[in-house]
Amino acid sequence: MAAMVDSEYVAASQDTDPRKLHEKWTKALVKSVKADVWGQVIEAVDEYTALSNDIVAQAARLQMTENDNVLLHRVVCALKARCDCATAPDGATTTPTADDMKKIVPAFEELFAGEKAEYAPFPLALEQLEKYIAESFWLDETSRKLQESVKPGGVLVPASEISSTGSHVSLELVDVGIKDAESFQNPFIRVTVMDRKGHLLEHKQETPVADRQHRYQIDINTIVHIQTSVEELREKDAAIFLELVHYKPLKHKHSTKAWSVLEMDELTSDLKVLEIYKKPVQPSRKKFKLLTTKKLFLQVRVHVK
Incomplete structure (x- = not known):
């Protein structure tokens, strides 16, 4: 045989x-x-x-x-x-x-x-x-x-792989506020670093599937280490985009539900409460349409070293 x-x-x-x-x-x-x-x-x-x-x-x-x-x-x-x-x-x-x-x-x-x-x-x-x-x-x-994930299921780069040149950002993604949170299948956050023309500055990263979903909140509880230095982000007028992605079993594909963005002036070490926008993601950062008028936000704790 x-x-x-x-x-x-x-x-x-x-x-x-x-x-x-x-x-x-x-x-x-x-x-x-x-x-x-x-x-x-x-x-x-x-x-x-x-x-x-x-x-x-x-x-x-x-x-x-x-x-x-x-x-x-x-x-x-x-x-x-x-x-x-x-x-x-x-x-x-x-x-x-x-x-x-x-x-x-x-x-x-x-x-x-x-x-x-x-x-x-x-x-x-x-x-x-x-x-x-x-x-x-x-x-x-x-x-x-x-x-290789820090937690099973995601696509993340360990902090040890990041160059020591310049200052770097780590994002502690806490949770996402969204209506009918329990209805989303396998939700996670996709992290993308782009300039205003949509050019990627590094590989996209994805968190593992959310820890918990309940009513108006999806708990992420994952740390993502940005590979590009703060200095290079500033030089290229880049921003960090956070997409809420979920799986659609009937279409056999993932889909972006909504997104938030961290601008350069927000890259300081503290908790950020970000607005959540309707898709598609806008790298130019000129058009923002809120997903809802309800007071629902994406929470991320920024660490700059």
Whole structure:
């Protein structure tokens, strides 16, 4: 069985069309998971191993968005983690399970959906993949580190990775005041640093899913470390944009509900109570439309060092 799998992948290894590779990889993943669920562990491990090896071999040559890169990297981590679990002595490793691998298939089917695609949260917690999540495989160092969260589920840069040059800002995102807070699925805050023309000054960061939702409030309770120095932010007339993002299951995508902004004159160490605006985000900062007339705000504690 293993020899047949190897020859299949060797025969197709010259193909670098993302769509054809995606179709091939999806079929292989479905086949692997089916064997796993049926208890055909040896066959499943052979299939998982061949698939992960082929993805690693091909990925560096593909033109992919950052979201595609992260999703594909997590799939490879899951494949390797499942092989470890399936071949470990009884009780030594219990996750991810065969049922966990079934959850990966719908996520994998979203791959290569385009530049504007926003994928659903990856179905496995990063703790289940911790042995492999730090391995780069084909990712550059920056993209890999963006996967590693201070709290599970987010896309955050640790403070230790920030240059010591100049002053830097850390944002302690406290909560968001919004009507029907409990109705939002998997809400989080996306943090973007842009100049007035919409040019990004650094990678976007995303908090983990909110800690708690109740009536008019979504609790975030996450610290985000801005990578760009205060001096450079001021020089480029930039601002820090905070988007409230939630998942729409019927449309299988994330959507921005509202946004706030921290201007340069607000980057002082204390609690800020920010107005919340209707989407879309306005990098030019010339047009602001309040989301509601109710006294609902986004609270963030700014720390400048």
